[in-house]
Amino acid sequence: MTPNNISSAASFLDQQPDFKPSDILFRNFARYLLESTGISQLPGSLDLIRKRHNLNRHDRTLPQSRGFLLGDTIFINSEDPDSVKRFTEAHEIMETLVIAIRPEIPAHSRLKFERDKEKWCEGGAAELLMPDELFFPLVKKQGINLDSSRQIAGVCQTSLTATIRRMLDSNLSPCIFALLQEGYKKHQIVPTRNGQGVLWGNSSDWDPPAELRVLRYWKSPQVKTILIKNESFSHDNLAYQVFQSGIIGKVKTGQEILELEKIQGTYLTEAMLVTIENTASVMSLIHL
Numbered sequence: 001m002t003p004n005n006i007s008s009a010a011s012f013l014d015q016q017p018d019f020k021p022s023d024i025l026f027r028n029f030a031r032y033l034l035e036s037t038g039i040s041q042l043p044g045s046l047d048l049i050r051k052r053h054n055l056n057r058h059d060r061t062l063p064q065s066r067g068f069l070l071g072d073t074i075f076i077n078s079e080d081p082d083s084v085k086r087f088t089e090a091h092e093i094m095e096t097l098v099i100a101i102r103p104e105i106p107a108h109s110r111l112k113f114e115r116d117k118e119k120w121c122e123g124g125a126a127e128l129l130m131p132d133e134l135f136f137p138l139v140k141k142q143g144i145n146l147d148s149s150r151q152i153a154g155v156c157q158t159s160l161t162a163t164i165r166r167m168l169d170s171n172l173s174p175c176i177f178a179l180l181q182e183g184y185k186k187h188q189i190v191p192t193r194n195g196q197g198v199l200w201g202n203s204s205d206w207d208p209p210a211e212l213r214v215l216r217y218w219k220s221p222q223v224k225t226i227l228i229k230n231e232s233f234s235h236d237n238l239a240y241q242v243f244q245s246g247i248i249g250k251v252k253t254g255q256e257i258l259e260l261e262k263i264q265g266t267y268l269t270e271a272m273l274v275t276i277e278n279t280a281s282v283m284s285l286i287h288l
């Protein structure tokens with residue numbers, strides 16, 4: 001039996017002669033779903049897309065996963081916040097295209113396809129929830145900053161991280177967006193972490209101070225420089241100040257000196273403390 005959802009993805013593929021699986025193909029699939037469902041304003045209703053394309057959604061506790069697609073049913077982890085569930089649902093809708101494409105992939109390319117398809121589904125999900133022609137005018141009007149990202153996330157019903165990443169895609173201005181968490185470098189000697197014996201006292205007394213480090217980052221397409229994963233921000237930086245304040249959700253903005261591995265000089269930066277999966281994290285936006 002061919003589930004109905006596959007036939008939606010298959011009819012999209014029929015319109016793509018000589019398609020190559022790519023980020024663009026998945027983004028085009030998102031646009032096809034929006035157009036065929038008649039969605040022309042934000043927030044786009046995933047319920048409507050599912051109904052139009054004969055997909056079902058079930059929410060249940062999924063301890064190891066945000067969600068998955070089984071036949072024509074999308075399972076979503078009921079424990080996740082609503083904005084995360086929405087992105088997961090959009091991602092799993094994109095997985096219907098993966099199922100339609102998979103048999104077409106030659107055996108020697110399948111491993112690479114499996115690796116790449118998650119990234120493509122993420123891009124397609126972002127396009128589905130924040131499509132270019134509806135989303136970019138909002139970014140142009142409000143500019144790229146942490147306050148505007150909160151407003152736009154409210155409009156799109158998406159998480160702050162997903163929203164800011166998509167705002168960077170607009171390429172309106174050169175920015176780097178980073179998530180920072182306190183921690184150590186992988187090979188750093190940290191007695192409590194390594195379960196190492198110490199000469200006297202508690203092993204925690206021997207731990208070096210943890211630093212606020214780059215967990216992940218994203219940049220506007222026009223930005224050529226990079227952050228280095230795990231590099232640390234200085235204790236003088238705004239990122240550290242908001243981290244130490246312990247005040248969640250308050251944006252601090254200012255010109256400051258950055259002395260990172262690839263970025264040195266004075267820049268306008270913004271920082272805000274948030275919690276991500278119960279861990280205190282700093283969102284840092286660097287305007288280059």
Ligand SMILES: [Zn+2]
Nearest residue numbers: 091095118121
């Ligand atoms: Zn996936």
